Each structure stands twice: as structure tokens, then as C-alpha cells.
Amino acid sequence: MDLTYSEEYETFRRDLRGFLEARLPKRLADKVRLGQRVTKEDHEEWHAILQERNWLAGHWPKEHGGAGWDAVERHIFEEETTRAHAPRIVPFGVMMLGPVLMKFGSDAQKAHWLPRILNGTDWWCQGYSEPGAGSDLAAIKTTAERDGDHYVVNGQKTWTTLAQYADHIFCLVRTSKEGKKQEGISFLLIDMNDPGIEVRPIHLIDGGAEVNEVWFKDVRVPVENLVGEENQGWTIAKYLLTHERTNIAGVGFANEALANLKRIAALEHQNGRPLIEDPLFAAEIARLEIQLMAMATTNLRVVSAAAGGNAPGVESSMLKVKGTVIRQEINDLTRRACGPYAMPFVSEALEAGSNVEPVGPDYAAPVSGRYFNNRKLSIYGGSNEVQKQIIAKMRLGA
Amino acid sequence: MDFNLSEERQMLQDGLRRMLVDKVDTKAIARGDTAWSAETWQALTEMGVIGALFTEEQGGFGGAGFDLMVVFEEMGRAGAPEPLLETLLAGRLIAELGSATQIEQLDEVIAGEVQMAFAHSEPGSRYDLERVATNAARDGDDWVLTGRKSVVTNGGEADQIVLSARVSGAVSDREGLALFLVPKGTEGLEIRDYPLTGGGRGAELAMEEMRLPGDALLGEAGDALPAIERTVARGSAAQCAEALGLMERIRDLTVTYLQQRTQFGQPLIKFQALAFRMADVLIEIEQARSAVINLCGHLDADPTTRELHVSAAKQLVGATAKLVVEESIQMHGGIGITQEYDLAHFARRLTMVEHRFGDALWHLGRFARLRAA
Numbered sequence A: 001m002d003l004t005y006s007e008e009y010e011t012f013r014r015d016l017r018g019f020l021e022a023r024l025p026k027r028l029a030d031k032v033r034l035g036q037r038v039t040k041e042d043h044e045e046w047h048a049i050l051q052e053r054n055w056l057a058g059h060w061p062k063e064h065g066g067a068g069w070d071a072v073e074r075h076i077f078e079e080e081t082t083r084a085h086a087p088r089i090v091p092f093g094v095m096m097l098g099p100v101l102m103k104f105g106s107d108a109q110k111a112h113w114l115p116r117i118l119n120g121t122d123w124w125c126q127g128y129s130e131p132g133a134g135s136d137l138a139a140i141k142t143t144a145e146r147d148g149d150h151y152v153v154n155g156q157k158t159w160t161t162l163a164q165y166a167d168h169i170f171c172l173v174r175t176s177k178e179g180k181k182q183e184g185i186s187f188l189l190i191d192m193n194d195p196g197i198e199v200r201p202i203h204l205i206d207g208g209a210e211v212n213e214v215w216f217k218d219v220r221v222p223v224e225n226l227v228g229e230e231n232q233g234w235t236i237a238k239y240l241l242t243h244e245r246t247n248i249a250g251v252g253f254a255n256e257a258l259a260n261l262k263r264i265a266a267l268e269h270q271n272g273r274p275l276i277e278d279p280l281f282a283a284e285i286a287r288l289e290i291q292l293m294a295m296a297t298t299n300l301r302v303v304s305a306a307a308g309g310n311a312p313g314v315e316s317s318m319l320k321v322k323g324t325v326i327r328q329e330i331n332d333l334t335r336r337a338c339g340p341y342a343m344p345f346v347s348e349a350l351e352a353g354s355n356v357e358p359v360g361p362d363y364a365a366p367v368s369g370r371y372f373n374n375r376k377l378s379i380y381g382g383s384n385e386v387q388k389q390i391i392a393k394m395r396l397g398a
Numbered sequence B: 001m002d003f004n005l006s007e008e009r010q011m012l013q014d015g016l017r018r019m020l021v022d023k024v025d026t027k028a029i030a031r032g033d034t035a036w037s038a039e040t041w042q043a044l045t046e047m048g049v050i051g052a053l054f055t056e057e058q059g060g061f062g063g064a065g066f067d068l069m070v071v072f073e074e075m076g077r078a079g080a081p082e083p084l085l086e087t088l089l090a091g092r093l094i095a096e097l098g099s100a101t102q103i104e105q106l107d108e109v110i111a112g113e114v115q116m117a118f119a120h121s122e123p124g125s126r127y128d129l130e131r132v133a134t135n136a137a138r139d140g141d142d143w144v145l146t147g148r149k150s151v152v153t154n155g156g157e158a159d160q161i162v163l164s165a166r167v168s169g170a171v172s173d174r175e176g177l178a179l180f181l182v183p184k185g186t187e188g189l190e191i192r193d194y195p196l197t198g199g200g201r202g203a204e205l206a207m208e209e210m211r212l213p214g215d216a217l218l219g220e221a222g223d224a225l226p227a228i229e230r231t232v233a234r235g236s237a238a239q240c241a242e243a244l245g246l247m248e249r250i251r252d253l254t255v256t257y258l259q260q261r262t263q264f265g266q267p268l269i270k271f272q273a274l275a276f277r278m279a280d281v282l283i284e285i286e287q288a289r290s291a292v293i294n295l296c297g298h299l300d301a302d303p304t305t306r307e308l309h310v311s312a313a314k315q316l317v318g319a320t321a322k323l324v325v326e327e328s329i330q331m332h333g334g335i336g337i338t339q340e341y342d343l344a345h346f347a348r349r350l351t352m353v354e355h356r357f358g359d360a361l362w363h364l365g366r367f368a369r370l371r372a373a
């Protein structure tokens, strides 16, 4: 047992900190810190800066343009970038499609698509869920029928995050109705500029529009955009989901949210004293901090095992459940910390440069919206109920 | 012992439920297109609903805790954001403290012809009722007020604002508070109004040497806190009853959804993991109902008993609101956090109940202190 990082990792951390200090634009960090909306251009700007050091996809092998990080380095990157209030990396190309192509893609597909993810040519989104297929993902109905050199795609995807920015979508489509429903699914890459595609925004409870419906009407997709074999899509989908669940614990985000909560609780007053000195409120913060300290180590135990070559299985489900609940509880206590100033709903105040002043202290402006919006954490990426089912199946013989 | 509604209250409940059904455009509110509707307000006044909040002596026909409970529970069930609570708060203060001429205005208030607001909380006061920094100084016959009020529901739309200020003492003294009736457009009063997360509008008030005539004073200068506490107790009861209506509405929405939505070839309600959690939600809502009944039955008790019940109800309702909101969103899945689904407005409105008059944690501490005293 040794809880310290090796010198090699500490060197990496110092290097990274120096880089963030020098290269992370203050304008972007301020937006993230104040909970303001991050635009497409903001994301692209930050991605390009990271790629100067091959750090946009640091966990990719060097041959594909990554930095070849192991799980520990990846963890350090998450920790330091959240601490510095860097925008998060848009995951769809870097975290999801990239690893899928490396494992299942043809050489031609790798050569064509991987560099374009890194240099920002393509913005990907994830077309898995449908109105009738959420937790029961294998129930997807969107069809792809072979017609010569093309697949013709018809159907609808939903909850597609940032599809409004995307020019490409990777989709699960039904290529066969024979046998078990898992056996007739394929993984297809689709150009969003193709005729027959329509994107409609879905507004969420906090007023933002980060998700969309994507409709397909007779969309013609070249067969070379099939990844892996026809009807192999379910295997690919499951592989991708395990990648989606890395860093699922969100320790960095939770640390940052806890620090923000403490800052607010020190500035807010109750009975003429800082709220953080109220024994009841302080106890609630402490309860969350104790949980978080333990989870950080649970996470490191998993990370360290992964760096040693053990693919996390049921552990990532545990981290998903615990990590999301802790973050949601921090969001809940943060909205309470703001008291009556959690009530004003001034959506424009979350747009940087809107000239609309927030009502009350600036830290209060995003707290209610974030509380509601982050209910998503336990719904997407495999809902917490689905994770518990996995735990029950893999560990409890259920 | 009788937990049934009287015939009059039953009629009021039925009438109100029928009238409000489909009246509230929850989607428009969630989108921020509207804060509340003048048409619904009109319908409420035509039914004489405001009269149910005041005693016969005051010009109404109710005024008891259970009258408030019936009215506000239905407002909650409909998700109605019309500023009825503001009329209750400001109207009751005028009725209790007003001079003969001030009380004459009550007819208009009860008829719903004027909009009201109660401006008490301030940027640093949080939920502490005695903490008032806004200063009122005598100048000849006039009063001159300087200070700020925060998150005043309906403050921007009110024709009359009942506003608290300090005439003497330190910022957290129980003595030294006074109430004033401030008409819309008073010089020296600056208002910034904005939408609220749960529907309706709020306002920040800034008073810069705002001059009021001597007869704007409501009651005695320096002794307003007990009346403010009595009124906020009534307001808390109304708010808790509204929360109850919201919880039941959300419960119904969620149960219906779980029965209709199928995944893995079954309606979601057939998954016991979800059904058991929904059963917990049902149990907790009944607990909350009992706490609200306790409070409504003790609004006219001695202050210590009354305030114990205020904190008991606010603690339990606040905690249950969180449970109901979070469980119902989770069990809906993605649809539960979309603006275009009815749950959005109900969940937001129910959550905001904790941000006025104190949240569950604040009242937990307060209950313990009151018990120990």
C-alpha cells in the first residue's frame, strides 16, 4: 500500500499545471467557473490548444496522435483540468468513436476518420437512444436497408447531445429483424449534411437546449461507413459503453463542485454569521466531503488496477452510481446554500457578454438550473438502475 | 375528531379544482413565455377565492387554517403561479394592523382588484425574520426609507407593497421593526423585476431616501415583528398546502407514466425496484399531509406551539419535496428533464418552496432550538 504518486506522475502533473496556467484562456475558465454556457467555438478553441501537445486524446496511442497515457495519467489530467476550470472535452469523437474505430474499424476508416477527430474537422454526436429504446437499447427501430453501394436509413434518434453542432453522427441501426433483437444491429457513420436528416432541439428543464431529436428519411449512406461487420453493432455498442463509463466517477467535477459549495457557504450569512459556521450546514458539507474522500480512493483503486491491465467491469458501475449521486447531492446543497437567491430565473445571465446582470450574487445564478440539469447524471450513460442491474447480475447472481 | 372537510370547504375544493383544471399553461411557464395569467386571476376572483383567506370580520368568509389548506392545495395541484399568497400575506397584515382608512382598502384586495406584495427579506437576511437593515427615519410627519429588499414575489406588479423597515435598534433586534404601505410608483423606489424558477415574478427593490407620508405606517412603529411572524406562519401553511397539491400532481403524473411506458416488453411499474420506490413516495406524501394538517390546526395557537408546527411542517414538506422531485424525474428517465413535459414546471415550483420561508435544514435546526427553549 502506498498512496503517493510516483515521481514520473508528479512530473506530468507539474508539466500539465504549467501548461494550463500558460495556455488555458481566462475567458474560457471564467465561463466554466461562473456556470455560463460554453459555445461550439469555445470548445473548438480549447480542443485545438490541447492538441498542440497531443493532449486532446491523451489516452490514444501515439501512433494515432495521442500521448499514450495510462489510466493514472488520464486521471491526473481530469483532476487538473477540472481544478483549472477548463471546458470539458466533448466526448463523442475523442472518448467514444475513436476507441471504437481503433478496435473495430478498417485501416482505411482509421486513416480517414481518426486525424479528423483530432484536428477538429469533424464534430461527432452519438445516435443510440430512440423514443422507444432508452434503457432497453436493443429495442432500436431505426432501419438501414441495403441498396447497392448504400444503406438507406429511416427512423428517429432522440436525446442526441449537441447534434446541433455536429456534422457527423454514429448510429446504431437495425439491419436485420431475424433472431434476437441484439443480433440485428449495426454501427453506421452518417454525414449530418446528407439530405433527409432533420435536427430538432429539445429544451431541457433549465432552459438550455443541449439535446435534440434527429430524424432520418431515406438517408443514403455509403456502405464503407459501416464499422465492423453487419449485425455486429451490439458488440461494438457495449464496448463503447465501457469507454463512456471511464472517468464516470467524475471525482474532479465533484471536487470542484465541493470547493464551490464551500466558497458560497463562506460568503452567505445566516444569523449574521457565515453559513459555513452553522453546525447543521457544516455537518451536511462534511458528510459529502467524507463520501468524496473515500470515493476518490475507490476511483484510484480502479484506475490503478486499470493501469495494471485489468479492464474495469462491475467497478465502473459502482463508480457511476456513487459518483453521480455525490455530485447531485453537492448540487442540491449548493442551491440550498444560496437561499432565496436560488429563485430568480434569469437565463440570459448565463450567456457570457449578454450584459444582463445576474440577480443577487453571481455565484447564485446557475445553481438551480444546474441542480435540475444534473439530474441527467443518473439517467444517461446507462441509468443508475441499469448499473445496479449490472452489479446484481455480475456480483450477486441475480 | 373529524378529518373530513366541511360541506362549504368541500364545495370550494370541488369548484376550484374544476375551474383550474387545464387553466394553467405549464409549458408556457416552463418556457418563460408567461409568468402568470390575468385570466386565471380573474377567474379566481370571480369565484371569490380570496374571500376564503379572510375572516368574516375582515370582509371574507373563511380565514382559518383549513380554508387556506383547501385553496392552496388546489393551486398547487394545478401548478398555478398566480400571486394569491402575496394577497394573503399583505392583506392579513393590513387587516391586523391597519387604521380605519387603511382597512377600507381591504375590500379592493379581497375583490382581487389590486395586486399586492410583501417586501421583507433582504440580501443578507436569508430566512431570519428579525434581520432587517432597511432604515426608516422620521422627518417631520414623513418617513424616509433607505435600503434593499430581495426576491420580492410580485414586487414589480404590485399596486401596493407592504414593506418592512427598521426604526430603531441593531440589525437583528426583535424590537424596532415597522411596516409601511407603499404604493406603486413611489419616488425613490427602484424596482428590477424578473421571472422566478417556479413561475411568477420576483423583484429586487432599492429604496433611496424614499419619502412616505405619516399615514403610510401600518400599526405601531417598532413593534411589527410578532405580526410578521403570525403572518409568515399563515404564509408557510399556505405554501406547504400548495406543495402538497404539487406533490400529488407529480405523483399522479409519474404513476401514469410508469404504467404507460414500456421497456424490456413491460410497463415500467412492473419492475419492483421502481414500484417500491413509488410506494415510498406515497408514504412520505401522507406524512407531509399530516404535518400540514398539524400546522393548519395550530395557526391560532400560542406562538411557541404555532412556530413548532411551522418548522415541523416546513422541514417535512421540504424534505419530501426533494424526494418527490428527484424520484419522479429519475423514474421518468430523459423525458423527466425536458421543458415541454408538464413535470418540468411542477418540479421547479415544488423545489422552490424550500427557498422561501426556510428550507428543510434551516427548519430542522429551528425546531430543535424551539424544543430546547
Ligand SMILES: Cc1cc2nc3c(=O)[nH]c(=O)nc-3n(C[C@H](O)[C@H](O)[C@H](O)COP(=O)(O)OP(=O)(O)OC[C@H]3O[C@@H](n4cnc5c(N)ncnc54)[C@H](O)[C@@H]3O)c2cc1C
Pocket (backbone or CB within 6 Å): A125, A126, A127, A128, A129, A131, A133, A134, A135, A136, A158, A159, A160, A161, A162, A211, A376, A379, A380, A381, A382, A383, A384, A385, A386, B261, B263, B264, B268, B271, B273, B274, B330, B331, B332, B333, B334, B335, B337
Ligand atoms: C441530457 C441527456 C443527454 C443524453 N445524450 C444522449 C446522446 O448523446 N446519445 C444517446 O444516444 N442518448 C443520449 N441520452 C439518452 C440516455 O441514454 C437515456 O435517457 C437513458 O438510456 C434512459 O432511457 P430513457 O430516457 O428512455 O428512460 P427509460 O428507459 O424509459 O427509463 C425510465 C426509468 O426507468 C428505469 N428503468 C428502466 N428499465 C428498468 C428496469 N428493468 N428495472 C428498473 N428500472 C428500470 C430507468 O433507469 C429510468 O429511471 C441522453 C439523455 C439525457 C437525459
